[in-house]
Amino acid sequence: MNILHISPYYPSLETNHAGGVCMGKEIESLEKNNKVYILTFVASAYDRKLAALEGKEHYKYVVINKWSRIIHILLEPFLPAYFAARTSYRYAFKLIYCMRKYNIEAVHAEYSSMGQYIWLIKKIFPYVRIHLVEHDVTAQSYERKKESSKGFRRWYYEWEYKKISKQEKYYCRKADRVLTFNEKDCRLLKNIYKLENVQVINPYYGIDDIYADSLEKKRKAEYANVCFLGQMGREENHLAAQRLIRIGYKIKEMIPELNIYIIGNQPLEELKEEQNEFIHITGFVEDVDEYLQRAQIAVFPLILGAGIKIKVLRSLALGIPVITGKVGAEGIDESGEVISLAETDEEYISNILELIKDEKRCLELSCLSQEYVKRNFDWGKSEEVLRRLYERE
Template sequence: MEKIEVCEKMRRKILYISMCMPFDKAFHAGGKTFNYYINSFANDENNEITLIAKVLPDEEKFIETVNSKIKKYLVATPKQGLHKCISYAKSLNSKYNPCYKYGNVLTKEIYDQIEKKLHILQDEGYRPDVVILEWTSMLLFIEQVKKYFPNAKYVASEHDVSFLGYLRKYEKAEGFLDKKIKKIAYDSLKYHELNAINKCDLVVTHNLKDKKLLIKNGVETEKTDVIVPYYDKFSVTKREPNKRDIIYYGAMNRIENSTSAIWFAENVLPRLADCKVRFIIIGNKPPKELMNMANDKIIVTGFVEDPSLYFEHAMCLAAPLLLGAGIKVKIIEALSSGVPVLTNDIGIEGIDAEDGKEYFHCEKPEEYEMVIRKIISGEIDTSVITSNAKRMIEEKYNLENSSKNYRERVYQLVENRGK
């Protein structure tokens, strides 16, 4: 009994604070990455993992599937009645004020609930060795968290550098007022995001490009590291491309995906009217505007449990990203599955691939058209490109090695506490 108590005292206490819950069927790439890495920590018997996380209504059915080794404190937006009205009223500032210090992703209601959970943990005598803040929205809350656990080490998991995404929204804004508001939001988020990062002991980005961006903006090189984002390895055992299907794959409730799919449908597909091609848009919760475009040449699938069949037969994947920041996991998944990828600067950023060797770089509609026509005619031998791409992903995006290095870096923080 005495020996067990000693072992319990020696376990590392790691507190995660996240804007979503970790479960195997996570609906988006960031959720899958979070699930992979928190489980790698939870499955180490020398760790005690505690989690505070927001739960969305469509995630509730997965609560029981969360790793039982993780102690959960869950928060959610009130669904009905007076509590919902009060929540909405007090959260107006957090939703619409471009200078709101925690960004506009999570409402004040959620931050208030998170703080209540922190208070409960503190009253229970819980003292974490390390606090991992998952996503920028949680990173921005660091000052409040530190009031409860001032002696912990702090890690920021930056799925993407959010102020870069805000910069792109500002640059693409039209109209004086819209541009002015987005410029204010960008300046505010950049200030608060960098300020919060500098309060951390370690910041992990999900690609090398974002690490370089943070260093360029004054973040100490020594406190930065890179982890590989989780990506599904689809069971594409044999590729049989039909030279007909152009696919786009991603969560369609995210504006960067839906606007990109619409752009391709409006600007590239008409240029291929004489070709027997289809544009297949794969992803959950497509917006009404996208659904209204569906016809015999534009297929909108909605959620697909296993897109392997589409990957097996697709001629190529086209991803003309217009917005967003950070690494695009859908690009890694397509490259690793042997699907030829056509994408632009935003789509390929953070991925160490070479144009013409592992993917095709396209910016303008005519560039997408030209590559697709060459694939159809056989002028381009895609087997060489896809073979190169699969080898590159295997060599440079090894999840097991990344997980091991991440854990070692965090454990080193625990050992250095008080030094």
């Protein structure tokens, strides 16, 4: 089957953000039984460089930057800003061109923002199947931003939330099938948008064989070494990192050996200024696993965001004990079977101290975490779903 994969970010197993890697794995699986063409946006210098290096003929893309996104948002005031940033006539023209040139039979769309192109596809190519992958429920993400904000910001997020709820519902209902990365999001979409066409696939957390990887990269956990992983240009990760740093200062008084590593590209200057002898802001690193393997525990004090957190899954898969709250654990382990759950700063402090001081418990959680991820999030399930989804009728 000829499939067109459309996405708002460059999809590749080599890119530096979890969503892009997950999309890259989907494409790899789809290519086993189909001919897959890719149309995407390139918004960063890193992805532009990656696109040039990979040089794949069946990859088409539109380059956008901060200013073009702002212009798109201003030109589409009634669309949510998150969606309007990926509104592009150039992209629409290339989409139609690819559909005709490659005789596309099905479209695999990533993220709710790409749902805005469904009406165009359906209008010109009414018999083409469209499957939309909801990496998270965007409306829930903005609802949390609204609830945690005050003043003008709260008003802004309230306005965006209303627009997103309307548009996301419309896009999901127009798609022939909606895919989510966890049962929680599946239930949420069914409840708030009254959808019946929803199916769950497992997300790809970047490791093909947990046990082989563990043999290749032995855990070298260092005492009182705590890490946080994320794309630091995102508001939810920036705020969580700042919170972990505040918590870290209190723990430092009790455990002088404490080191905190904030791992991820595009940290804001405000965060860089926090760096000192025990707070380490790495910025972009070639191999995040190198830092993760040295961590005694991974801590994710998230209060914003929605959907499954790939960084939490990856940490668990590598055998790193994880402490996080309901936002970080949702869709993964909300009952706390292998994750140490915490909500308040005091709970985070208590759990961090307990694990740092209990090496035996850390080792136990390391084994349990890997088994849990292997049992519940194996990529083989996703491959089978994708294979059946694109079988010729």
